[in-house]
Amino acid sequence: MLMTIALILLVLWLMGFVVFKVTGAVIHLLLIAAVIVGLVQLFRGRRL
Numbered sequence: 001m002l003m004t005i006a007l008i009l010l011v012l013w014l015m016g017f018v019v020f021k022v023t024g025a026v027i028h029l030l031l032i033a034a035v036i037v038g039l040v041q042l043f044r045g046r047r048l
Contacts (some may be wrong), residue, residue, distance in 0.1 A: 002038055009034050 009031045016027040 002034075002041060005035050006031075006038060 010028070013027045013031045016025075
C-alpha cells in the first residue's frame with residue numbers, strides 16, 4: 001500500500017513540473033514526506 005501511495009505521489013510530482021507550476025512545490029514536499037515515512041517504516045520493520 002505504501003508503494004502505491006509513493007507511486008501516485010511520484011506521478012503527481014512529475015505532473016507538477018509539467019502542468020501545475022504552483023503546486024509543484026507542495027507535491028515535492030509531499031513526495032519527500034512519503035519517502036521519509038517509507039524509510040521509517042522500512043527500518044522499524046527490520047528491527048523486529
